[in-house]
Amino acid sequence: MIRVLVADDSRVMRQIVIRTLRQAGYDWEVREAADGAQALEAVRADEPDVVLSDWNMPEMNGIDLLRSLRAEGFSTPFGFVTSEGSDEMRALAEREGALFLIVKPFTAETFRDAIEPVLA
């Protein structure tokens, strides 16, 4: 079973992301982190198969989380789930090694469209 780490400072949004993963057909084992710093610790402690992260979070934001992971040698597949989807952010996410960027609000279909090509 695929193990995913969902990082978002909103508990409500983490629940929505987890619910949407299930609706999209991904019955994955889920762990949660409330900010980038927690997520970094969680990956260091037990690397998941994929990280789904918000961008805008206190303590450590999503892009700094991604940079920290790569700097520490973790190549964990990483996707953003964020309320902003400007061209600039998409380019930055891609440059830093993110596999996709899902913009809120999203649907189960949005998740499948972003995740399926990565899993294939």
Next chain:
Amino acid sequence: MSQVIAGEDVYAIAQDIFASMVDGDVGTIVPWEGPPPGWQEPVTAWVDLQGDWAGRASLTTETSTAHALARALLGFGEDEPVERADLVDAFGEVVNVVGGNVKSLLETTGSLGLPQVADVDPGLPGGLVLSEMVLAWHGRALELVVRAVL
């Protein structure tokens, strides 16, 4: 993209959010008909856009409506109680998504702040209202305002 926010774009964002995140169905949020609501126990959530384009997206409603919204977002039953922390989280997240989508409409390299929630709208000194609308969600009023700071 532009530096101007059109009311129809903000309305489309609200429709998307409620269809995707809240109700799982389209058409659950429509323009409010009739006189503007007089708030009894309001709650306001807002998020600031900072940088070369500064402004704020805010959402105001009755506290009871914010509770209903939180229940819908959390998948709670109709009478299930909502803790204040969950209300703040859920209501703030709705306006956070509004703000993120508004920012995506703009030619800005600025950043989005973290959502804030309070019982009293703190106002925005120097703020110019770009879009202001009252929406009805299952018959409950929500006021959505986008301001720019000049």
